[in-house]
Amino acid sequence: MATIEPTRGRVVLPRTLTVDELLRFPVDGKHYELFNGSLVVSPAPTPLHQRIIFRLQRILDDAAPPELEPLSTVNVRPSNEDFYIPDLVVVPVAVADAVGLMFAPSDLLLAVEVVSPTSQLLDRATKPLAYAAAGIPLYWRVDPDGPTLYVYELDGDSYKEPITHKAGTTVTLPSPYAVSFDPADLIGRPVSNP
Template structure:
Protein backbone atom coordinates (compact mmCIF):
# COMPACT_ATOMS: atom_id res chain seq x y z
CA UNK A 1 0.00 0.00 0.00
CA UNK A 2 1.47 3.32 -1.09
CA UNK A 3 1.70 6.17 1.37
CA UNK A 4 1.46 9.72 0.29
CA UNK A 5 4.44 11.98 0.86
CA UNK A 6 3.78 15.25 2.71
CA UNK A 7 3.74 18.20 0.36
CA UNK A 8 5.66 21.36 1.00
CA UNK A 9 4.39 24.64 -0.40
CA UNK A 10 7.07 26.88 -1.78
CA UNK A 11 6.68 30.43 -2.89
CA UNK A 12 8.61 31.30 -6.02
CA UNK A 13 9.54 34.96 -5.96
CA UNK A 14 10.02 36.87 -9.20
CA UNK A 15 13.24 38.78 -9.73
CA UNK A 16 16.65 38.26 -8.18
CA UNK A 17 18.60 39.98 -5.41
CA UNK A 18 19.20 42.78 -4.91
CA UNK A 19 15.46 43.35 -5.15
CA UNK A 20 13.69 46.60 -5.99
CA UNK A 21 10.29 47.87 -4.90
CA UNK A 22 9.02 47.10 -8.42
CA UNK A 23 10.09 43.46 -7.91
CA UNK A 24 8.35 43.42 -4.54
CA UNK A 25 5.06 44.55 -6.08
CA UNK A 26 5.07 41.38 -8.23
CA UNK A 27 5.41 39.06 -5.21
CA UNK A 28 2.46 36.77 -4.44
CA UNK A 29 0.02 37.57 -1.66
CA UNK A 30 0.93 34.56 0.48
CA UNK A 31 0.37 35.89 4.01
CA UNK A 32 4.00 36.93 4.56
CA UNK A 33 5.21 40.47 5.06
CA UNK A 34 7.95 41.36 2.58
CA UNK A 35 10.22 44.34 3.27
CA UNK A 36 13.37 45.63 1.59
CA UNK A 37 16.47 47.10 3.23
CA UNK A 38 18.93 48.33 0.59
CA UNK A 39 17.71 45.62 -1.79
CA UNK A 40 17.91 42.81 0.79
CA UNK A 41 14.67 40.96 1.37
CA UNK A 42 13.27 40.47 4.88
CA UNK A 43 10.29 38.12 5.22
CA UNK A 44 8.11 38.04 8.34
CA UNK A 45 5.24 35.64 9.04
CA UNK A 46 1.79 36.78 10.11
CA UNK A 47 1.84 38.23 13.66
CA UNK A 48 0.92 36.19 16.74
CA UNK A 49 -2.29 36.93 18.69
CA UNK A 50 -0.28 38.69 21.46
CA UNK A 51 1.46 40.84 18.85
CA UNK A 52 -1.93 41.72 17.30
CA UNK A 53 -3.35 42.52 20.75
CA UNK A 54 -0.56 45.01 21.44
CA UNK A 55 -0.98 46.64 18.01
CA UNK A 56 -4.76 46.91 18.42
CA UNK A 57 -4.52 48.41 21.89
CA UNK A 58 -1.86 50.92 20.89
CA UNK A 59 -3.88 51.82 17.80
CA UNK A 60 -6.90 52.55 20.00
CA UNK A 61 -4.82 54.67 22.40
CA UNK A 62 -3.24 56.67 19.57
CA UNK A 63 -6.53 57.13 17.71
CA UNK A 64 -8.39 58.25 20.85
CA UNK A 65 -5.71 60.84 21.68
CA UNK A 66 -5.15 62.07 18.11
CA UNK A 67 -5.95 65.72 17.47
CA UNK A 68 -8.04 66.73 14.50
CA UNK A 69 -6.18 66.13 11.25
CA UNK A 70 -3.98 63.23 12.43
CA UNK A 71 -4.69 59.51 12.42
CA UNK A 72 -3.04 56.20 13.25
CA UNK A 73 -2.93 53.41 10.65
CA UNK A 74 -1.62 49.84 10.70
CA UNK A 75 0.74 48.04 8.32
CA UNK A 76 1.09 50.72 5.67
CA UNK A 77 3.72 50.74 2.92
CA UNK A 78 6.58 53.23 3.29
CA UNK A 79 8.92 53.68 0.32
CA UNK A 80 12.09 55.70 0.99
CA UNK A 81 13.79 54.60 -2.26
CA UNK A 82 13.69 52.05 -5.08
CA UNK A 83 15.62 49.56 -2.92
CA UNK A 84 13.91 50.24 0.44
CA UNK A 85 10.36 49.31 1.40
CA UNK A 86 9.11 49.17 5.01
CA UNK A 87 5.86 48.09 6.63
CA UNK A 88 5.69 49.47 10.18
CA UNK A 89 3.17 47.91 12.57
CA UNK A 90 1.65 51.38 13.18
CA UNK A 91 2.18 54.89 11.86
CA UNK A 92 0.79 58.32 12.61
CA UNK A 93 0.15 60.45 9.52
CA UNK A 94 -1.99 63.42 8.58
CA UNK A 95 -5.49 62.63 7.32
CA UNK A 96 -4.87 64.97 4.39
CA UNK A 97 -1.87 62.91 3.27
CA UNK A 98 -3.55 59.54 3.82
CA UNK A 99 -6.53 60.68 1.75
CA UNK A 100 -4.19 61.28 -1.21
CA UNK A 101 -1.97 58.16 -0.89
CA UNK A 102 -2.91 55.21 -3.07
CA UNK A 103 -0.35 52.52 -2.24
CA UNK A 104 2.78 53.92 -0.59
CA UNK A 105 3.66 56.66 1.86
CA UNK A 106 6.87 58.66 1.61
CA UNK A 107 8.93 58.75 4.82
CA UNK A 108 8.23 62.49 5.04
CA UNK A 109 4.52 61.62 5.47
CA UNK A 110 5.17 59.60 8.65
CA UNK A 111 5.26 61.40 12.01
CA UNK A 112 5.66 58.22 14.06
CA UNK A 113 6.58 54.63 13.16
CA UNK A 114 5.92 51.85 15.69
CA UNK A 115 7.19 48.28 15.76
CA UNK A 116 5.98 45.62 18.18
CA UNK A 117 8.87 43.18 18.54
CA UNK A 118 8.25 39.49 17.96
CA UNK A 119 10.77 36.62 17.97
CA UNK A 120 11.00 36.65 14.17
CA UNK A 121 11.56 40.42 13.89
CA UNK A 122 13.70 41.08 16.98
CA UNK A 123 16.99 41.86 15.20
CA UNK A 124 15.39 44.05 12.56
CA UNK A 125 13.17 45.99 14.98
CA UNK A 126 16.00 46.65 17.46
CA UNK A 127 18.74 47.54 14.98
CA UNK A 128 17.96 47.56 11.25
CA UNK A 129 14.67 49.44 11.42
CA UNK A 130 15.95 51.94 13.96
CA UNK A 131 18.79 52.90 11.61
CA UNK A 132 16.60 52.77 8.49
CA UNK A 133 13.79 54.90 9.94
CA UNK A 134 16.30 57.49 11.17
CA UNK A 135 18.04 57.58 7.77
CA UNK A 136 14.63 58.06 6.14
CA UNK A 137 13.97 61.07 8.39
CA UNK A 138 11.01 59.67 10.36
CA UNK A 139 10.93 61.93 13.45
CA UNK A 140 9.76 59.34 16.01
CA UNK A 141 10.26 55.60 16.39
CA UNK A 142 8.60 53.56 19.14
CA UNK A 143 9.63 49.98 19.83
CA UNK A 144 7.44 47.80 22.05
CA UNK A 145 9.12 44.80 23.68
CA UNK A 146 6.37 42.41 24.78
CA UNK A 147 8.66 40.02 26.64
CA UNK A 148 9.85 42.84 28.89
CA UNK A 149 6.60 43.43 30.69
CA UNK A 150 5.95 45.04 28.04
CA UNK A 151 8.34 47.98 27.74
CA UNK A 152 8.08 50.98 25.43
CA UNK A 153 11.25 52.48 23.93
CA UNK A 154 10.88 55.97 22.45
CA UNK A 155 13.44 57.31 19.97
CA UNK A 156 13.46 60.93 18.74
CA UNK A 157 15.32 62.02 15.64
CA UNK A 158 18.36 64.20 16.33
CA UNK A 159 20.04 65.03 13.03
CA UNK A 160 20.63 61.80 11.10
CA UNK A 161 20.14 59.40 14.00
CA UNK A 162 17.84 58.77 16.94
CA UNK A 163 18.73 59.92 20.43
CA UNK A 164 17.63 57.95 23.43
CA UNK A 165 15.77 55.84 23.88
CA UNK A 166 13.51 56.98 26.68
CA UNK A 167 12.33 53.77 28.37
CA UNK A 168 8.90 53.15 29.93
CA UNK A 169 8.43 49.86 31.75
CA UNK A 170 5.13 48.18 32.60
CA UNK A 171 3.66 49.64 35.79
CA UNK A 172 4.98 53.14 35.12
CA UNK A 173 2.80 55.35 32.91
CA UNK A 174 4.51 56.88 29.89
CA UNK A 175 3.72 60.58 29.56
CA UNK A 176 4.49 61.55 25.97
CA UNK A 177 4.25 64.84 24.12
CA UNK A 178 5.02 63.77 20.54
CA UNK A 179 3.55 63.25 18.04
CA UNK A 180 0.84 64.57 20.40
CA UNK A 181 0.09 64.32 24.13
CA UNK A 182 -0.60 60.77 25.27
CA UNK A 183 -0.34 58.96 28.63
CA UNK A 184 -0.60 55.20 29.16
CA UNK A 185 0.95 52.33 31.09
CA UNK A 186 2.70 49.92 28.67
CA UNK A 187 1.28 47.04 30.74
CA UNK A 188 -2.11 47.67 29.12
CA UNK A 189 -0.75 46.56 25.74
CA UNK A 190 -0.47 42.89 26.73
CA UNK A 191 -2.64 42.30 29.80
CA UNK A 192 -6.31 41.41 30.07
CA UNK A 193 -8.74 43.81 28.48
CA UNK A 194 -10.24 46.29 30.92
CA UNK A 195 -14.02 46.23 30.79
CA UNK A 196 -16.20 49.06 31.92
CA UNK A 197 -19.39 48.39 33.82
Protein backbone atom coordinates in the same frame (compact mmCIF):
# COMPACT_ATOMS: atom_id res chain seq x y z
CA MET B 1 12.88 37.64 -10.13
CA ALA B 2 13.06 35.09 -7.34
CA THR B 3 12.68 31.42 -8.13
CA ILE B 4 11.59 28.62 -5.82
CA GLU B 5 13.51 25.35 -5.83
CA PRO B 6 10.74 22.73 -6.00
CA THR B 7 12.59 20.01 -4.07
CA ARG B 8 13.73 22.21 -1.21
CA GLY B 9 11.06 24.94 -1.11
CA ARG B 10 13.85 27.46 -0.84
CA VAL B 11 13.63 30.90 -2.42
CA VAL B 12 16.65 31.83 -4.51
CA LEU B 13 17.32 35.50 -5.17
CA PRO B 14 19.84 36.09 -7.94
CA ARG B 15 20.50 39.72 -6.87
CA THR B 16 19.07 42.57 -4.87
CA LEU B 17 15.46 43.50 -5.56
CA THR B 18 13.66 46.72 -6.36
CA VAL B 19 10.33 47.84 -4.93
CA ASP B 20 8.67 47.38 -8.34
CA GLU B 21 9.82 43.74 -8.42
CA LEU B 22 8.68 43.23 -4.84
CA LEU B 23 5.20 44.48 -5.68
CA ARG B 24 4.82 41.54 -8.09
CA PHE B 25 5.22 39.03 -5.22
CA PRO B 26 2.13 37.01 -4.24
CA VAL B 27 -0.28 38.21 -1.59
CA ASP B 28 0.12 35.36 0.88
CA GLY B 29 -0.23 36.82 4.38
CA LYS B 30 3.50 37.42 4.84
CA HIS B 31 5.19 40.81 5.08
CA TYR B 32 7.78 41.38 2.39
CA GLU B 33 10.12 44.29 3.07
CA LEU B 34 13.28 45.57 1.42
CA PHE B 35 16.33 46.99 3.15
CA ASN B 36 18.96 48.16 0.64
CA GLY B 37 17.50 45.73 -1.89
CA SER B 38 17.69 42.76 0.50
CA LEU B 39 14.45 40.90 1.00
CA VAL B 40 13.10 40.34 4.51
CA VAL B 41 10.09 38.02 4.85
CA SER B 42 8.07 37.89 8.08
CA PRO B 43 5.22 35.54 8.90
CA ALA B 44 1.78 36.82 9.83
CA PRO B 45 1.82 38.37 13.31
CA THR B 46 0.96 36.36 16.41
CA PRO B 47 -2.22 37.06 18.40
CA LEU B 48 -0.18 38.91 21.07
CA HIS B 49 1.49 41.01 18.39
CA GLN B 50 -1.90 41.89 16.88
CA ARG B 51 -3.37 42.68 20.32
CA ILE B 52 -0.55 45.14 21.07
CA ILE B 53 -0.94 46.87 17.70
CA PHE B 54 -4.73 47.08 18.07
CA ARG B 55 -4.63 48.43 21.63
CA LEU B 56 -1.91 50.97 20.88
CA GLN B 57 -3.77 52.13 17.78
CA ARG B 58 -6.92 52.56 19.86
CA ILE B 59 -5.02 54.53 22.54
CA LEU B 60 -3.42 56.75 19.89
CA ASP B 61 -6.71 57.20 18.04
CA ASP B 62 -8.54 58.26 21.22
CA ALA B 63 -5.87 60.91 21.93
CA ALA B 64 -5.36 62.11 18.34
CA PRO B 65 -6.21 65.62 17.29
CA PRO B 66 -8.64 65.69 14.34
CA GLU B 67 -5.90 66.36 11.78
CA LEU B 68 -3.81 63.26 12.68
CA GLU B 69 -4.56 59.55 12.71
CA PRO B 70 -2.84 56.25 13.50
CA LEU B 71 -2.89 53.55 10.81
CA SER B 72 -1.61 49.98 10.94
CA THR B 73 0.57 48.12 8.46
CA VAL B 74 0.99 50.75 5.75
CA ASN B 75 3.52 50.72 2.91
CA VAL B 76 6.44 53.14 3.15
CA ARG B 77 8.80 53.64 0.21
CA PRO B 78 11.95 55.65 0.96
CA SER B 79 13.69 54.59 -2.28
CA ASN B 80 13.53 52.02 -5.06
CA GLU B 81 15.56 49.59 -2.92
CA ASP B 82 13.77 50.20 0.38
CA PHE B 83 10.20 49.26 1.30
CA TYR B 84 8.96 49.10 4.88
CA ILE B 85 5.71 48.04 6.51
CA PRO B 86 5.69 49.44 10.06
CA ASP B 87 3.22 47.87 12.47
CA LEU B 88 1.70 51.29 13.16
CA VAL B 89 2.22 54.87 12.00
CA VAL B 90 0.79 58.30 12.71
CA VAL B 91 0.15 60.51 9.68
CA PRO B 92 -1.82 63.64 8.83
CA VAL B 93 -5.39 62.78 7.80
CA ALA B 94 -5.04 64.94 4.67
CA VAL B 95 -2.02 62.88 3.58
CA ALA B 96 -3.78 59.57 4.32
CA ASP B 97 -6.76 60.72 2.26
CA ALA B 98 -4.52 61.61 -0.69
CA VAL B 99 -1.99 58.77 -0.66
CA GLY B 100 -2.38 55.79 -2.95
CA LEU B 101 -0.44 52.60 -2.26
CA MET B 102 2.68 54.13 -0.69
CA PHE B 103 3.54 56.67 1.95
CA ALA B 104 6.77 58.64 1.77
CA PRO B 105 8.85 58.64 4.96
CA SER B 106 8.23 62.40 5.20
CA ASP B 107 4.49 61.65 5.62
CA LEU B 108 5.12 59.81 8.91
CA LEU B 109 5.23 61.53 12.29
CA LEU B 110 5.72 58.22 14.11
CA ALA B 111 6.57 54.64 13.17
CA VAL B 112 5.96 51.79 15.64
CA GLU B 113 7.25 48.24 15.60
CA VAL B 114 6.23 45.44 17.96
CA VAL B 115 9.06 42.98 18.55
CA SER B 116 8.25 39.39 17.68
CA PRO B 117 10.42 36.27 17.91
CA THR B 118 11.20 36.47 14.19
CA SER B 119 11.90 40.22 14.10
CA GLN B 120 14.06 40.93 17.16
CA LEU B 121 17.26 41.95 15.37
CA LEU B 122 15.35 43.83 12.69
CA ASP B 123 13.23 45.85 15.16
CA ARG B 124 16.06 46.54 17.61
CA ALA B 125 18.91 47.31 15.21
CA THR B 126 18.05 47.50 11.50
CA LYS B 127 14.79 49.46 11.62
CA PRO B 128 16.02 52.23 13.95
CA LEU B 129 18.91 52.86 11.56
CA ALA B 130 16.70 52.69 8.46
CA TYR B 131 13.88 54.82 9.90
CA ALA B 132 16.36 57.46 11.13
CA ALA B 133 18.10 57.54 7.74
CA ALA B 134 14.66 57.99 6.12
CA GLY B 135 14.00 60.98 8.42
CA ILE B 136 11.08 59.55 10.43
CA PRO B 137 11.06 61.82 13.52
CA LEU B 138 9.83 59.26 16.07
CA TYR B 139 10.24 55.51 16.38
CA TRP B 140 8.58 53.48 19.13
CA ARG B 141 9.57 49.89 19.74
CA VAL B 142 7.27 47.79 21.90
CA ASP B 143 8.82 44.70 23.45
CA PRO B 144 6.02 42.35 24.62
CA ASP B 145 8.25 41.13 27.47
CA GLY B 146 7.17 43.34 30.32
CA PRO B 147 5.84 44.94 28.09
CA THR B 148 8.35 47.73 27.59
CA LEU B 149 8.10 50.80 25.35
CA TYR B 150 11.27 52.28 23.86
CA VAL B 151 10.95 55.82 22.48
CA TYR B 152 13.51 57.00 19.91
CA GLU B 153 13.65 60.67 18.83
CA LEU B 154 15.47 61.84 15.73
CA ASP B 155 18.53 64.00 16.35
CA GLY B 156 20.02 64.97 13.00
CA ASP B 157 20.30 61.81 10.94
CA SER B 158 20.18 59.31 13.82
CA TYR B 159 18.06 58.57 16.84
CA LYS B 160 19.08 59.53 20.36
CA GLU B 161 19.48 56.70 22.86
CA PRO B 162 15.92 55.42 23.46
CA ILE B 163 13.98 56.32 26.59
CA THR B 164 12.64 53.18 28.26
CA HIS B 165 9.15 52.96 29.78
CA LYS B 166 8.29 49.80 31.70
CA ALA B 167 4.88 48.34 32.50
CA GLY B 168 3.32 49.50 35.74
CA THR B 169 3.96 53.21 35.20
CA THR B 170 1.84 55.65 33.24
CA VAL B 171 3.84 57.20 30.41
CA THR B 172 2.96 60.69 29.17
CA LEU B 173 4.43 61.44 25.76
CA PRO B 174 4.25 64.85 24.06
CA SER B 175 4.93 63.69 20.49
CA PRO B 176 3.53 63.20 17.93
CA TYR B 177 0.75 64.54 20.21
CA ALA B 178 -0.02 64.27 23.92
CA VAL B 179 -0.90 60.72 24.93
CA SER B 180 -0.74 58.86 28.26
CA PHE B 181 -0.88 55.12 28.90
CA ASP B 182 0.71 52.32 30.86
CA PRO B 183 2.60 49.87 28.60
CA ALA B 184 0.80 47.10 30.52
CA ASP B 185 -2.44 48.31 28.87
CA LEU B 186 -1.08 46.99 25.57
CA ILE B 187 -1.32 43.38 26.67
CA GLY B 188 -4.30 43.77 28.98
CA ARG B 189 -2.74 42.53 32.16
CA PRO B 190 -2.66 44.98 35.06
CA VAL B 191 0.76 45.40 36.63
CA SER B 192 1.05 46.40 40.27
CA ASN B 193 3.94 48.48 41.52
CA PRO B 194 6.12 46.69 44.10
